[in-house]
Amino acid sequence: MFSSGFIFVLVLKMSSNTGVFRYDPAASGTPMYYFYLEDKVSCLRACYEENECAVVEYRENEEGYCSLYKEGDTLSVEGYTLSRGETNSSCTLIETLDFDVSFQEISGQQTFYKAKCNSTPDVSVLQPFDGEKYRFFILNSTKVPKNWVASKFRLLFSKKAEETCKSIPVFHKANHRRLFFGETYNTTGYYFYNAYAFANLCVSPAGECLGVQEIQEYVDEQGNFFYDAPGRMDMADSGLNQTFFISGKRHS
Incomplete structure (x- = not known):
């Protein structure tokens, strides 16, 4: 101490x-x-x-x-x-x-396996929570305050990368208020979620649904971040100018 x-x-x-x-x-x-x-x-x-x-x-x-x-x-x-x-x-x-890290655009890579996926990989489950004013992204195994309200869905990220796809590690800062995508954030001050997104649709050779749900980063008027399918009109794009593919979304 x-x-x-x-x-x-x-x-x-x-x-x-x-x-x-x-x-x-x-x-x-x-x-x-x-x-x-x-x-x-x-x-x-x-x-x-x-x-x-x-x-x-x-x-x-x-x-x-x-x-x-x-x-x-x-x-x-x-x-x-x-x-x-x-x-x-x-x-x-x-x-x-190293808080001067900026997002680096991630180019896609053609996936060799186009067959429909038939199984869910081992995933890290991120649960969005809303406090009185702030939104957080917490692994579902982590203790949270009793007054936080869980969102209606959870984000599922593959725990493993895939060689045939462009794999993107996902990080957070200590305050858990935003997701950071890319190897550029593998530095002091950021924490790895043990989670991967993908730059494009990604199905493993074994048929695992690694990256099949497309998400985009949004920000609301209070500065809170959200991750949902492209096309939402009720929130502003955060400016990343890139979408990502994750294993899926699950209702809480």
Whole structure:
């Protein structure tokens, strides 16, 4: 565990953005949301990723409870205050994060196996959840807050790549609020979902439905991301200008 007397810094690689977290036994803030993460560093990352976050609280002995707060005086908590844009040579460096990664367009590859698929591969199941204001994408085996509302469907991603298709690994940041597609995100600050999408229709030689459901990334007016079939008119395209193929969608 980190000593309460330490100061921690997160430095963003390839960027002038920096931040210092300071321990405060009575930090004040207004709640944004909470969830459960495996360690304190991930919790600090999640706070840094949210532009409004100013205070973060982590309770390791409560299943990794991680709570984010924006500026305000609604609650007083024992946690860490974030000072964005600051550096301090006396800080203990946590890590350097590579948050300047940009999506790289992924060219398709012709699939050699055109037969209809007849089986579902071993999949990672991502369940979209809605909090009071924010949307999250969580593996279905992960504990979530009781007040989160599960969406009506789950996203199914193959756990394995396929040589005959253009396989695309899928990542997330610590805050679990968006999916990131492509090997370019295989760097510090991103987490692999153990999930693959595909650049085109993909059926394995054994007939597994690896990539048969086409999805597109959308964003709503609140900045939340959604993944659904192309053609939705009620939300804006996020700007990726690319669709992906996954194993399927399943009603919750």
